[in-house]
Amino acid sequence: MSIVTVQLGQCGNQIGHEVFSALCSDIRGTHGLCSKKENESYQDSCKERFFCEEESGVPAARAVLVDMEPKVISQTLSMAARSGHWKYNSHSHFCQKQGSGNNWANGYSVHGPRHKEAIMNLVQKEAEKCDRLGGFFTIMSMAGGTGSGLGAFVTQCLRDAFPTSFLLNHVIWPYGTGEVIVQNYNSVLTLSHLYRSSDALLVHENDAIHKICAQLMNIKQISFRDVNQVIAHQLGSVFQPAHTAGGGSGYSRNPLGDLLEPLVPHPEFRMLGLRNIPQMPQSSLAFSTFSWPGLIKHLRQILIANAHMEEGIDWQVRPPHPGSSIPSTNKALHFNTSIANLVILRGKDVHSADLGSFQDPSLYTSWLNPQDAFNAWKTPRAFNKYEKSAALVSNSQFLLKPLDSIVGKAWNMFASKAYLYQYTKFGIQEEDFLDCFTTLEQVISSYTNL
Amino acid sequence: AVSLPFAVGQCGNQVGCRFWDLALREHAAVNKKGIYDEALSSFFRNVDTRSGDNGPDIYKGKICSLKARALLIDMEEGVVNEILQGPLRDVFDSKQLITDVSGSGNNWAVGHKMYGCQYREDIVEKLRKTAEHCDCLQCFFIIHSMGGGTGSGLGTFVLNLLEEEFPEVYRFVTSVYPSGEDDVITSPYNSVLAMKELNEHADCVLPIENESLFEIVNKIHQMINSGKLGSTVKQNSLVTSSAGSAKTLQEKPFDAMNNIVANLLLNLTSSARFEGSLNMDLNEISMNLVPFPRLHYLVSSLTPLYTLADVNVPSRRLDQMFSDAFSRDHQLIQADPKHSLYLACALLVRGNVQVSDLRRNIERLKPSLHFVSWNQEGWKTGLCSVPPVGHSHSLLALANNTCVKPTFIELKDRFMKLYKKKAHLHHYLQIDGMEQSCFSEAISSLSDLIEEYNELDASKGGPRIDPSRLKIAV
Numbered sequence: 001m002s003i004v005t006v007q008l009g010q011c012g013n014q015i016g017h018e019v020f021s022a023l024c025s026d027i028r029g030t031h032g033l034c035s036k037k038e039n040e041s042y043q044d045s046c047k048e049r050f051f052c053e054e055e056s057g058v059p060a061a062r063a064v065l066v067d068m069e070p071k072v073i074s075q076t077l078s079m080a081a082r083s084g085h086w087k088y089n090s091h092s093h094f095c096q097k098q099g100s101g102n103n104w105a106n107g108y109s110v111h112g113p114r115h116k117e118a119i120m121n122l123v124q125k126e127a128e129k130c131d132r133l134g135g136f137f138t139i140m141s142m143a144g145g146t147g148s149g150l151g152a153f154v155t156q157c158l159r160d161a162f163p164t165s166f167l168l169n170h171v172i173w174p175y176g177t178g179e180v181i182v183q184n185y186n187s188v189l190t191l192s193h194l195y196r197s198s199d200a201l202l203v204h205e206n207d208a209i210h211k212i213c214a215q216l217m218n219i220k221q222i223s224f225r226d227v228n229q230v231i232a233h234q235l236g237s238v239f240q241p242a243h244t245a246g247g248g249s250g251y252s253r254n255p256l257g258d259l260l261e262p263l264v265p266h267p268e269f270r271m272l273g274l275r276n277i278p279q280m281p282q283s284s285l286a287f288s289t290f291s292w293p294g295l296i297k298h299l300r301q302i303l304i305a306n307a308h309m310e311e312g313i314d315w316q317v318r319p320p321h322p323g324s325s326i327p328s329t330n331k332a333l334h335f336n337t338s339i340a341n342l343v344i345l346r347g348k349d350v351h352s353a354d355l356g357s358f359q360d361p362s363l364y365t366s367w368l369n370p371q372d373a374f375n376a377w378k379t380p381r382a383f384n385k386y387e388k389s390a391a392l393v394s395n396s397q398f399l400l401k402p403l404d405s406i407v408g409k410a411w412n413m414f415a416s417k418a419y420l421y422q423y424t425k426f427g428i429q430e431e432d433f434l435d436c437f438t439t440l441e442q443v444i445s446s447y448t449n450l
Numbered sequence: 451a452v453s454l455p456f457a458v459g460q461c462g463n464q465v466g467c468r469f470w471d472l473a474l475r476e477h478a479a480v481n482k483k484g485i486y487d488e489a490l491s492s493f494f495r496n497v498d499t500r501s502g503d504n505g506p507d508i509y510k511g512k513i514c515s516l517k518a519r520a521l522l523i524d525m526e527e528g529v530v531n532e533i534l535q536g537p538l539r540d541v542f543d544s545k546q547l548i549t550d551v552s553g554s555g556n557n558w559a560v561g562h563k564m565y566g567c568q569y570r571e572d573i574v575e576k577l578r579k580t581a582e583h584c585d586c587l588q589c590f591f592i593i594h595s596m597g598g599g600t601g602s603g604l605g606t607f608v609l610n611l612l613e614e615e616f617p618e619v620y621r622f623v624t625s626v627y628p629s630g631e632d633d634v635i636t637s638p639y640n641s642v643l644a645m646k647e648l649n650e651h652a653d654c655v656l657p658i659e660n661e662s663l664f665e666i667v668n669k670i671h672q673m674i675n676s677g678k679l680g681s682t683v684k685q686n687s688l689v690t691s692s693a694g695s696a697k698t699l700q701e702k703p704f705d706a707m708n709n710i711v712a713n714l715l716l717n718l719t720s721s722a723r724f725e726g727s728l729n730m731d732l733n734e735i736s737m738n739l740v741p742f743p744r745l746h747y748l749v750s751s752l753t754p755l756y757t758l759a760d761v762n763v764p765s766r767r768l769d770q771m772f773s774d775a776f777s778r779d780h781q782l783i784q785a786d787p788k789h790s791l792y793l794a795c796a797l798l799v800r801g802n803v804q805v806s807d808l809r810r811n812i813e814r815l816k817p818s819l820h821f822v823s824w825n826q827e828g829w830k831t832g833l834c835s836v837p838p839v840g841h842s843h844s845l846l847a848l849a850n851n852t853c854v855k856p857t858f859i860e861l862k863d864r865f866m867k868l869y870k871k872k873a874h875l876h877h878y879l880q881i882d883g884m885e886q887s888c889f890s891e892a893i894s895s896l897s898d899l900i901e902e903y904n905e906l907d908a909s910k911g912g913p914r915i916d917p918s919r920l921k922i923a924v
Contacts, residue, residue: 010729069451070488071725097451097586101733102830145734175805177812178829179728181738181794210806222806224727224833408919409827415917416824418741418793437920445922 001134001253002049003239004126005063006154009100009147010072011172012139013065014224017076018232019139020061023050024086026236026384033348033382042381045241045251051086052129059086062130064122065093066154068100068111068146092126094119100145104186105426107149108193112157115150120157127162135166135256137239142190143174143183152193159197166256169198170235173205173402182419184410189428191403192436195443199260200270203399204231208308215311216279233384234276237391242344242377252377262375263340263395265368268446273398275302276391277310285385292345292353295390299343300357306336306398319362337450338364338396340373347388350378365450400447407440451588452492453719453732454580456521456608459554459561459601461626462594463522463529464704468712469593470518470538476716479839480724486513489723494518494541495583507583519584521546521576523608525565525600526553545579548572554599558640559881559888561603562647567883569604573611581616588722589620589732591715592652596644597628597637606647613651620736622718623652624711627783627857629661630864636874638864639889645861646892649899653736655747656714657854659783663707666690669779670706670755689713689755713838714750714782717846720800721834728805730798730832738830739794739850744899745906749787749849751780754841768803768843772811775847776819783857790853791910792821796830801843803833822906823914852910855903862896869893 007016027046032039051059061080065088067073073095081087094115100107127133136158140147151169158167171194174183194201209230213222217230241251244258252258264270277299278290298310305317317334341363345353355376364373383389413419414433424430457466473493481487486496486508498505499515508514518541524530527549534542548569554561581587590612594601605623612621625648628637648655667690690706721730740746753774774780775797776788799808808831821828838844868874869889878884 014727069729069731071729074488075725098588099451099729099731099733101731101737103733103737145737175809176827177809177816178827179831180734181825181828181830210809214806219806221804223804227805408916411919412916413824418824419737421743422737422740438922441920441922 001132001255002062002130003134003137003256004123004130005050005061006123006136006138006158007063007065007076008138008140008151008154009067009144011141011144012147012151013067013072013076015170015172015228015231016063016065016139017079018225018228019235020050020063020080020086021083022229022232022236022384023240024059024083026240028085029385031382031385033387034380038381041251042241048131049134049239049241049255052089054089058084060089061086062126063088063092064119064126066095066119066146066150068096068098068107068150070095070097092122094122100149102145102180102182102186103422103426104145104149104152104189105423105428107145107151108153108189109427111146111150112153116153116157119154120161123158124161133162133165134254135168136162137168137170137256139170141172141174142187143180144186148186148190152190155194156197166260167197167199168202168256168260169194169200170202170204172231173203173406175206175210176405182422184406184413185419185423185433187406188410188433188436188440192439195270195439198270200264200272202272202274202393204234204274205402212279212309216309217281230279233279234274234391237276237346237383237389238274238344238393240346240383242346242379244377259342259393262372263342263393265340268443269339269395271395271399271403271443271447273394273396274391275299275308275394276389277302278386278389279309282385290388292349292388295388296353296355296357299390299392303338303341303392303394303396304336304363305334319360321362336397338373338394339450340364340368340375340395342375342377342393344377344379344391344393345389346379347382347386348380350380350388353378397447397450400444403440404444407437407444411437451586451722451731452519452584453589453591453722454519454584454587455591455593455715456523458523458592458594458605458608459598460524460526460529460595461598462592462601462605463524463533465593465624465708465711466520466522467533467536467538468705468708469715470520470541472709472712472716474516474541476839480836484513486511490516491585492719492723516541518542518546519580521548521573521580523548523573523600523604525550525561525604527551545576548576554603555877556597556634556636556640557599557877557881558603558643559878559884561599561601561605562607562643563603563881563883565600565604566607570611573608574615577611577615587616587619589622590616592621592623593711593715594623595626595628596641597626597632597634598640602640602644606644606651609647609651620653620733621651622732623648623655624658624715625655626658626660626711627861629659630860636868636877638861638868639874639878641861642865642896643888643892645858646895649744649895653746654740656750656848657747657783657857658711659857660707661784662782663710664703665779666710666755667703667706673756689752710752710782714752714846717752717798717800717838717844720836720838721798721832724834724836726832726834726836728831728833730796730830730834734830735796735848739796739848741793741825741850742902745793745850745902747850747854749785749851749854750782751775751847752782753780753845755780768807769811769814771843771845772815775845776815783854785851785853785857787849787851787853788818790820790851790855791906792819792828793850793852793906794825794828794830795850796832796848798832798834798846798848799843800834800845801837801841803843805833808833820910823909852903852907855900855907858896858900858903862893862900865893
């Protein structure tokens, strides 16, 4: 099954490019640590999923690039073409000239309706090229105007046009200390709208990835490219072909379905966090060895203590004792309660890995059986030169605090009415804001009371 | 996306002339192959002049003849004629000029009411023609001074026209404010009358004061002449000069000062023209820096003012650049943002500067700055990969800060001094369309603006009470 990716705005396009680059580089690599046959099967599966064969022999990414100004798309297209190993289809992009001005209302209410037909035509074309359409993956930031506003509109259109397809939004949360001054407004508007149309939101926070670059990757002068490459690696570890149905049945034929169905059992809870370990500079890979017990232990504690990486994990945090009389609102605030988790292991001796500790009922809310709440994919073919890698996709309280912080700041600004005229000018009124705040307070409340 | 500059009056055109010169130089440095590209098209048309001046526009391919997208307006001919006889003569054609002979006599009413009325149709027609050639018009720039008659009066008339004809296109105004010692006696009248128009019709104003420009010029002069530590300044890096001649500073101080303003405009538009990892368009500047429509006056500061000849730039130097942007030496108006209240701040960085450099410096500088309670993290940032000519990196800081209030209060005081005595009023009132109410409305508009800043200042340092959040029934 194939996935069509929609890259929206500067962030979406910059990240999208790194993702396809990472996927392509991984399948071309000879570090699979598996048989040639296995490797070829992996390559074929990845190609079918993300690329389309063209007459030129250079695979074309199954992607639609959208932006309201031309420079980023132009750069993205040429960078891909220069690689020689993959490219974007030369017609699958749509751009305008004037940008969205970091204005969500401009992206959603003006650009959206104006360019809906053109954009959806491109999506339709890509969808038709797929033998079997597995769903849509959109990449956007929620801080700006295009990715966020136009992105929310396009997500709605995708839902309307493809009501039975899986729809996953990858959303980048901006640095806490401003990239954009109105980022909290744009974020509130984006998240509340996506919540209504999308199956799930897979989130990356710039602050967290930045720390990974600084502390684990040893990069001195961290650029957005560095951040995007870490994000691409983490996404690759989820989206590359995996054995999802236990032993011998080949790679998953329904990647988005296999991901989303177990993780999103209830429509009120759609926020997914992503963690991936280990993470290190390529140059150190050859000198490092890891054990599955070690990785799994760290990953579990990352889940419990809501850490973002292997360093600085708080090992003091423990799940509450099952059957204790502590009501959920009094739980230690730093214990991260989960609804459902998915662990994806790739690499050497993967079948020896014991994930029993993730089935501990005390990690989860009581509404699902732990067997249903926890899923694992084990794939022997190693990913991106890491002998062993472990990824966690989690529907838990991971994003509760950051979400609460964004809503709090946005509310504070809303109370002063600052910048509102910029939104009402394009048709987003105060009542619309209030609806969005209400939606998100509801989400916060739901996750708080797990 | 195109930015269309209008130079109005003597000052406006002198700055404009420096601007076009620097823009050509900047693009020549970046565009080695002589191909007409997206970046060039934001300021220049590419005209096929083989069959004469009225040839068609060429949208792709090699550069044939670059014509500036601009309108040059002056009610005296001196400055515009000089431009047309100088090295930029091929960059403009007669269809872009609107001139007259007698000038405005330093009288806002003559510029706004008399010439406005007279040249309205001509301006509209030329404006429409110029706009037609633009694929996508994103913003207008007006460059003028406030203290005289043409730039101030006719300049603000044009501002009004732009709003009527193209209401959706952003209007940025670069205004040179007169100093206390300005030799034009009526400059307070002209400035306050113009301020009303700026309050009501501009999206964003960048006020500039000659005093600041002059101090910057002097500082550079001293730096060059001090021969400190044997360090030499890279000639083409002087923010005050294009040809890199230090002599220019002494012989033509206004040229040097105008160059600074021209650099400001170039840097302001750099991220819209050139690529970078975090683009910042002009409409984003307006969106992020103007929380309430009338509070749209931004303090600008530019660094570096020059680059020393040694090439290596350790990180410490980079951090110095950020510190400099927040020092009064680099500001283009006399104001004290550090002791006033920030509503919002933008940092537009050019060159090899990455997001970690930005973040490190914001963290470092934040504690010494006071931000309004509802915008504690009010930073807008942009990263453009292409540095200005002669530098490895540069920074433009734009601040919406209540520190502009004293400037406006002084202006109001100078106005009242004259107005109370009714000095020179008859020169204005004798112009058709000009009445006493124009004056009273203008001063009232300025007073209201000052009052809005007062209210914000009153909130500074007060107890921070966050509004309570919505409660959800569980």
